[in-house]
Amino acid sequence: MSKVSELYHTGLIGGQPAPDDLAIQAKISHTEEGFATVWLITPAAIWLILFLVVPLVSIVIFSFWENSPQGLSPAFSLEFYGEYFYTKGFFDPDADRFLLPSVFIRTLGSTVYFTLVTMLLCLIVGYPIAYFLAMQVQAFKWQLALFLLCMVPFWTSYLIRAVAWLPMLGRRGLINQALLGLGIVDEPVSFLFYSEFGYTMALVQIYVVLGIGPMFFSLAKIDKDILEAATDMGATPFQIFREIIGPMSLPGVAIGMIFIFVMIMGEFATAVVVYGGKTSTAGTVILNYYGIANYPFAAVNALMLMLAMVIGIVVILRVVDIRKEL
Amino acid sequence: MTAKNGNKKSTGALLKISRRKFMGTAAGIAAAGGITGFPNIVQAADPIRSIGLGVSIINEIQGKAAKDLGFPVRGQALGYGALFGKTLNQNDQYEVSECYFDMFDVMVPSKVFQPIDTTRIRDWDKVSNLTKTGKLTPGSQIGQGDAPFHKLWVDENGAPTKGPSRYISAVPGWHNADSLGYNPKETKRSIDSWAELFSSDFKGRVALLNVPQIGAMDAAMGVEALGLIKFGDKGDMTRKEIDVLVDFLTKKKKEGHFRAFWETFGQSVNLMVSGEVVLQSMWSPAVTAVNAEGVPCIYASPKEGMRGWHGALAISAKASGKQLDQAYEYVNWWLDGWAGAFVARQGYYMSTTANTKKSLPADEWDFWYEGKPAAKELPDPFGTPLVAKGAVRDGGSYEQRFKNIAVWNSIMSENDYLVKRWTEFLTA
Structure with missing residues (x-):
C-alpha cells in the first residue's frame, strides 16, 4: 500500500487524478472549528496521570523501599530485586537448586507458557470464526448479528463464566454424567476440571472473543474486488490466502493477540476458580505479598510482570508493523 | 467468614434526601473512604471509623452501635491483606481496628495502637480467662503459636x-x-x-486452605499426626521445618492428592456441595452452609485439637480527645451482649460469654454455646431460618472446643520464607 500511483483513486467512475500538493497542504493546515486539541485530550490526560502515571511511579518507588516487621520505610534498597532473581545455591554445583531459576521467575515463566498456549488456541479457534463472519456471511446485518452473538458470554460477569464450567466439567457435571450413562467410564473422570486441561479451555473460552473482534474488522476491511481480481488472474484459494488475505488481516491478528496476551498475563482469578488454585500465576504472587503487607516485594513482582508484558508486546509489534499495515 | 454487607438501607436513605444534601453527604462518604452510610450519617455528631473483616463489620452491627451510642460508626469491611496493611500503615485512617491477635507480633512493636486502660473497660472482669491466662478452664491447654494471652498484656x-x-x-x-x-x-x-488429610483413601478428593500462614498450620497438624515430624512450634516453624513440610506437600501434590486449594469461604462451600471434595480444612460456619444446601457435612473434632483464632478491638495510637472517648464507648458496646448474640448466630463466640448469654434466648444459647440439640428452628443473625429443629452443632460445646486448641493462628518469624516456599509448592 505504500506506493502511491499516479491515479489517486480507481473505482466505478474511473481513474481520478491525485489532488495537488497545495490542496493537501491546505487540508492539513486547516483547523476545524470547535474544541481545540488541548481541550480534547485534557480529560483523558488528567485521568491517565492521576490513575496510571502516579500509581506506576509509586510502584517503582515502593519497589526500592525497605520492609521491616515494623512497617515500610523509605530507602533505596535492591534487596527485593535480589530476592526476586537469586536463589540460594544457584551457583553451587552441589546444591539441588544448581542453576534452577528462582520460584518467582519460574512462576512468571509458567504464566508466559499458559499465555502462549492460550494465544495459539485462540488463534486456531478464533481466526476461522472471524474469517467466516467477514468472508462467508454476505449481508451486513447478519455479520453484525452473528458478531453480537459472539459477545453473548460478555453479557454475564466474568466470574459467572468461570464458575459455570463446574456444572459442565465437574465430577457431577454434564460430561461425566454422559460418560457414566453411556458406560464409557465406571467412575467420574477428574482431568476435566481443576486441571491444566480445564484451565486452558476456560481461558480460551473467556478470551477468544477479544481476538475475534480485531481479526473480524481487519478481514472485513479487505476489498472484495481484490480477491475477485486474484481469482480472475487464476490464483488458487490457498494463494489468495497466502498473498492477500493473510497479510492484510495480520494487523487484526496482532491487535487481537496483544489484547489476549495482556489479559492473560495478569490473570489470577481463573486459576483459582477453574484450576482450583493448583498453580501460581504472576498475579497470585503479587496478591500473596500484598496480603502480608510486603508492598515492596509485591511492587517488584508487578514491575517484572509489566516488563514481561512490554517485551511481549514489542515482540508482537516486531513481527507485525501495525502502523505500516493500517 | 460471611460478609453480608448489603447497602440497601443506605441507598434508601440517600434517595429520600434532597439533591444538595445528597451531594454533601456523598462528598462526606467519599472523604471518609467508606462505603457504608447509615441513615444517621447526616447527624452533626463526629463519627468514628472502624475497619475490620466481614466477620465483624456488618451494617447491622455498626448501625446498632451508632443507634445505641448516639454517634455514627463508619465501618469499612476489608479483606485480610488490606486490613493488615491499613492497620499497620495508616493508623490515621481509623479509630478502631477490629483485627486479630495473630497480627500483633507486627502491630504491637510498631506502636500503631495505643494501650487500652482496662479501668475504662466496663465489663473487663467479665472477659473470660481464655485471653487473660490462656486457659478457658483450669485444665485447658494453651496451644502453640500466637495464643492471645501472649499478646494481650502491655x-x-x-x-x-x-x-x-x-x-x-x-x-x-x-x-x-x-x-x-x-x-x-x-x-x-x-x-x-488431622492425619486423614493425607490418607490415600481420599486421593484426589481433598482440598486445603490456600492462605499460606493458616494452610501451612493445617497441613502441619496432619504431617505431625502422621508421625513424620515433630514441630517445635507449629505457629512459629523454623526454615528446616517449613522445608520438610513443603517438600512433603509438593510430593503429595505431584501424586494428585489435592483436588483444589480454596481461598474464600464460598469456594470451600462449593467444593463440598458440588461433590468435588470429600475432606478439607474448613471453617465452622462453612460446614453449616454446606448442610443448609442439603449436602451432609460434619465438622470434625480431631483428637490433636483444633486451630484457634481470636478477634480483638484495638484503638489507634492517633485517636485522641472526643474520638478516643467514643472509641472506648464503641469497644465497651461490643462487650455488652448484643454484638455477642449477633455473632453467635454466625457460629462465633464472644469473650464476654456471660453478657452474650443474657442477650441470647435460651434455645439459641443451648445450641450455639452448649452444643445441645436445637429445641426449635433457629435463625441466622438476619432472621432467616438456619438451624433445623433437633440439629446439633458439630465440635461440641464451647468449652470442649476451646480447652483443646492445638495451635493459634499466627504469623511466623519466617513468614516471608513460608510464603516463598508455598508459592513454590503451588507452582510445582
Whole structure:
C-alpha cells in the first residue's frame, strides 16, 4: 500500500487524478472549528496521570523501599530485586537448586507458557470464526448479528463464566454424567476440571472473543474486488490466502493477540476458580505479598510482570508493523 | 467468614434526601473512604471509623452501635491483606481496628495502637480467662503459636509485659476454632485426626486452605499426626521445618492428592456441595452452609485439637480527645451482649460469654454455646431460618472446643520464607 500511483483513486467512475500538493497542504493546515486539541485530550490526560502515571511511579518507588516487621520505610534498597532473581545455591554445583531459576521467575515463566498456549488456541479457534463472519456471511446485518452473538458470554460477569464450567466439567457435571450413562467410564473422570486441561479451555473460552473482534474488522476491511481480481488472474484459494488475505488481516491478528496476551498475563482469578488454585500465576504472587503487607516485594513482582508484558508486546509489534499495515 | 454487607438501607436513605444534601453527604462518604452510610450519617455528631473483616463489620452491627451510642460508626469491611496493611500503615485512617491477635507480633512493636486502660473497660472482669491466662478452664491447654494471652498484656507505653497489667494491647472479642469438614457419606468413616488429610483413601478428593500462614498450620497438624515430624512450634516453624513440610506437600501434590486449594469461604462451600471434595480444612460456619444446601457435612473434632483464632478491638495510637472517648464507648458496646448474640448466630463466640448469654434466648444459647440439640428452628443473625429443629452443632460445646486448641493462628518469624516456599509448592 505504500506506493502511491499516479491515479489517486480507481473505482466505478474511473481513474481520478491525485489532488495537488497545495490542496493537501491546505487540508492539513486547516483547523476545524470547535474544541481545540488541548481541550480534547485534557480529560483523558488528567485521568491517565492521576490513575496510571502516579500509581506506576509509586510502584517503582515502593519497589526500592525497605520492609521491616515494623512497617515500610523509605530507602533505596535492591534487596527485593535480589530476592526476586537469586536463589540460594544457584551457583553451587552441589546444591539441588544448581542453576534452577528462582520460584518467582519460574512462576512468571509458567504464566508466559499458559499465555502462549492460550494465544495459539485462540488463534486456531478464533481466526476461522472471524474469517467466516467477514468472508462467508454476505449481508451486513447478519455479520453484525452473528458478531453480537459472539459477545453473548460478555453479557454475564466474568466470574459467572468461570464458575459455570463446574456444572459442565465437574465430577457431577454434564460430561461425566454422559460418560457414566453411556458406560464409557465406571467412575467420574477428574482431568476435566481443576486441571491444566480445564484451565486452558476456560481461558480460551473467556478470551477468544477479544481476538475475534480485531481479526473480524481487519478481514472485513479487505476489498472484495481484490480477491475477485486474484481469482480472475487464476490464483488458487490457498494463494489468495497466502498473498492477500493473510497479510492484510495480520494487523487484526496482532491487535487481537496483544489484547489476549495482556489479559492473560495478569490473570489470577481463573486459576483459582477453574484450576482450583493448583498453580501460581504472576498475579497470585503479587496478591500473596500484598496480603502480608510486603508492598515492596509485591511492587517488584508487578514491575517484572509489566516488563514481561512490554517485551511481549514489542515482540508482537516486531513481527507485525501495525502502523505500516493500517 | 460471611460478609453480608448489603447497602440497601443506605441507598434508601440517600434517595429520600434532597439533591444538595445528597451531594454533601456523598462528598462526606467519599472523604471518609467508606462505603457504608447509615441513615444517621447526616447527624452533626463526629463519627468514628472502624475497619475490620466481614466477620465483624456488618451494617447491622455498626448501625446498632451508632443507634445505641448516639454517634455514627463508619465501618469499612476489608479483606485480610488490606486490613493488615491499613492497620499497620495508616493508623490515621481509623479509630478502631477490629483485627486479630495473630497480627500483633507486627502491630504491637510498631506502636500503631495505643494501650487500652482496662479501668475504662466496663465489663473487663467479665472477659473470660481464655485471653487473660490462656486457659478457658483450669485444665485447658494453651496451644502453640500466637495464643492471645501472649499478646494481650502491655505496659502504659504499649510494650509487652509478661503477666497481667492494667493495660492491654486490645480488647478480646469474637473467636472460633477451625478444623476439618468432611462428607460422611463419601468418606464412609468418621474423621477424628488431622492425619486423614493425607490418607490415600481420599486421593484426589481433598482440598486445603490456600492462605499460606493458616494452610501451612493445617497441613502441619496432619504431617505431625502422621508421625513424620515433630514441630517445635507449629505457629512459629523454623526454615528446616517449613522445608520438610513443603517438600512433603509438593510430593503429595505431584501424586494428585489435592483436588483444589480454596481461598474464600464460598469456594470451600462449593467444593463440598458440588461433590468435588470429600475432606478439607474448613471453617465452622462453612460446614453449616454446606448442610443448609442439603449436602451432609460434619465438622470434625480431631483428637490433636483444633486451630484457634481470636478477634480483638484495638484503638489507634492517633485517636485522641472526643474520638478516643467514643472509641472506648464503641469497644465497651461490643462487650455488652448484643454484638455477642449477633455473632453467635454466625457460629462465633464472644469473650464476654456471660453478657452474650443474657442477650441470647435460651434455645439459641443451648445450641450455639452448649452444643445441645436445637429445641426449635433457629435463625441466622438476619432472621432467616438456619438451624433445623433437633440439629446439633458439630465440635461440641464451647468449652470442649476451646480447652483443646492445638495451635493459634499466627504469623511466623519466617513468614516471608513460608510464603516463598508455598508459592513454590503451588507452582510445582
